[in-house]
Amino acid sequence: MLLDIKVRTGSAVPIYQQIIDQVKRAVAIEKLSPGDQLPSVRALSKKLTINPNTVTKAYGELVREGIAESRSGRGLFIIERVQFYSEEERLKRLETAIDEFVNKIALLDFEANDVWERLRVKLKEISQRKGRDE
Structure with missing residues (x-):
């Protein structure tokens, strides 16, 4: 995995948001590139010892924001960023x-x-x- 996500459980920032922020930063600094796969929900939740629903929520937001896409049966992948804001x-x-x-x-x-x-x-x-x- 190209990204080593870490969360702080005592932080005022919700865990799902910490995941989102770290993925976005990795994309911004090109540590993650289009086509790179994110860990599965199960794998990341196990690694971080958090509820899988938390990872699912973070991943859903990354998809909504156009950072990643879900490929049926294959996982979640970083996609080419298209500037769709004016x-x-x-x-x-x-x-x-x-x-x-x-x-x-x-x-x-x-x-x-x-x-x-x-x-x-x-x-x-x-x-x-x-x-x-x-």
Whole structure:
């Protein structure tokens, strides 16, 4: 398996969302590519010692969001990403994501420069993993 999913049971983020987030990140940094197969519901739930319904919920959301597709009798596979959002919708989603990010970090009381630097490093890591120089 190309992806080593880990979950934190005490986290405020639901386990199914942790799975979704890790798969999306792996796709974004091209650790997972179109055609790669995700572990079966049974295998992943056993590995993570979680209820299979949790994995099913995560996988269902990945299919709904166009990240993966279910192939009858074969499993769940990462698919080619097609940008189906308009530029306006993409910007709206970006604003929502930024708002969520800012709301989460505001309570941590870091200096803006510290946040900018860590964000810059993370974005650079993503670009490097994708083979882009930025």
